Amino acid sequence: MTSLPLGADGLVDRGAVPLSDFTTLRLGGPAARFLAAGSAEDVVAAVRAADGRGEPVLVLGGGSNLVVADEGFDGTVVQVASQGSKIDSLGDGRVALTVEAGEDWDAVVCRTVEAGLGGLECLSGIPGSVGATPVQNVGAYGVEVGQLLISVDLLDRVSGEIRTLGVDELGLGYRTSVLKGTERAVVLRVRFELADGGLSAPVRYTELARVLGVRQGRQVPVDLARAAVLELRRGKGMVLDEADHDTWSVGSFFTNPIVLDRDLAEVSARIAARVGPDVPVPRYPAGPGASKLSAAWLIERAGFAKGYPGDGGPVALSAKHTLALTNRGRARTEDLLALAREVRAGVQAAFGVELHPEPVLVGCSL
Template identity: 65%
Template sequence: MGPVSTTELASLTTLRLGGPARRLVEATTAEAVVAAVRAADAAGEPLLVLGGGSNVVVDDAGWPGAVVHVATTGMRTEHRPDGTVLLTVEAGEDWDGVVAATVAEGLGGLECLSGIPGRTGATPVQNVGAYGVEIADLLVDVDLYDRRADAVREHVPAADLGLGYRTSTLKGRDDAVVLRVRFGLPGDGASAPIRYPELAAALGVEPGERVPAAAARDAVLALRRGKGMVLDAEDRDTWSAGSFFTNPIVDPERAPEGAPRWPAGERVKLPAAWLIQHAGFARGHAGPGGRVALSGKHVLALTHRGGGSAEDLLVLAREVRDAVRATFGVDLVPEPVLVGCRL
């Protein structure tokens, strides 16, 4: 099984929280990822597959088995006869780097997903989305390692992944490991239609219009920076897992009076930030000892201010969740994956 490691998982997460890994494997090729997972399975070790660490809360006790850190790289574009472009990306590629590269190449489609931390392999798991665009809009297929079958499954269609609001059939399970991802891009330099009102206002266009992809990327990054959602080691407001709670979807009659809402089929989606603010929380609200706090820029991000623990963060998360439930009767669900801990 290799030597015992004292690697603190805090060093591999954007929250900078989490205890030691018993054993850490840095996998730089898809083949190495598969080999490392097979080795852990053969040894009967608990397995944690970790990418950019941007959407996880790792327990203070750490992980009692093998951690496979996916650090694979590589991306390529294929121009198809219909004018669209097939983009293939290895799972370990930095996501914002991928977006930046496509925009620089004159390709639109991904620009509204700029500034999101993490690795590309995690994007279909979470069905990552922002500013009116989500991975489901662009995903073609994925290659997976199926642990149960001990086999690599290539070109698993997006339609088979159960993509929904910040979820998929891959989320919350450990028997399928994403190795690479393919996206279909329009093939021109224009952005996806600007659907999000805040972004449309920042760009000075009407919702539904398209703009140069580079302009949309710049606007998205500016908006995210204003909310502390672009990683910056010097800015503790970015020591977070991004939005900690998903926007709840409820029956219309359960929506609080005065709350903004958006259609979600026969139900409505409520902004979690509005619920948190109106349950009595202000930006910067401190948790235990001030070691954790709501972001000073956006109440939906729970941040680590330094010297804290995962349990400190969970105490703050429970305080927020319980207050929203007591005030509005609405349950907030955490967006990050909780590793070895519970809310």
């Protein structure tokens, strides 16, 4: 990944640059123009100026959730590189953490753990920037950003105003929000409510509880929870490593599918016919009248093993986790999309379940 030096005014114009240098997939063609904005004010100025010229604008954070076309982006890319954070007491052992959108997410989580603040530790090791977390309602190991979010400051590109939206105004759901899939707003900073006491959030995720050696619902010291989460993520190739192609990905490429209860009997019958009637199927509550299935489990049972299609190709499923589609070092974006289409079609044919991509697709589609 590439970081840019910031000029005295906090705004750097690099002209046309390959976007593969700024995505965790290391894929994507050139941007017509690339601006790095070192403050929220610079982000606002750059976006407003490009909007005023009628140019397409792509707002770029950590590049961990982007699939950019081989043709690149014929417009202005504004990299949010703003830095800074502050902590304010809310009383009763609670604090408000305000963070600029350009801060590296895992670095922020690490600092909260070092300060003995609980809440974000289960979201350790997730690549990307702070500003992207409420857009995607990022979640892992039983915790979602929406559970900790107070509000976001954003640029409303329709009105041109700077606005603050509370958590209840963001329409947060499973890996989504009202901000996802729209270009009408740019997140400038985010506020979280955390606990000041050195203990984690209650451990809800079975796998994490097992690694920590505690019952679900118990709390542990925040540093122990972070270490356990990082251990689990590294075992799945989900912690960035320049030398490991298994981490050249966007993390989970597909979201876990939500199946309505009225359709569950048919889906269950197809699963039983494929894998046998006595095989337990991972299934989780997903709100009234719906269940969430494991995308990774479905992918593997549809015939796509870890490492598929094997050594030597430009792309493959991670050798550690079937949900990660990886660039093996010489891929094109179209190679990755072809593999994604193959996996999606295979799961659809086997189980009648449609998988949906988690990353933002720029100039391309499935």
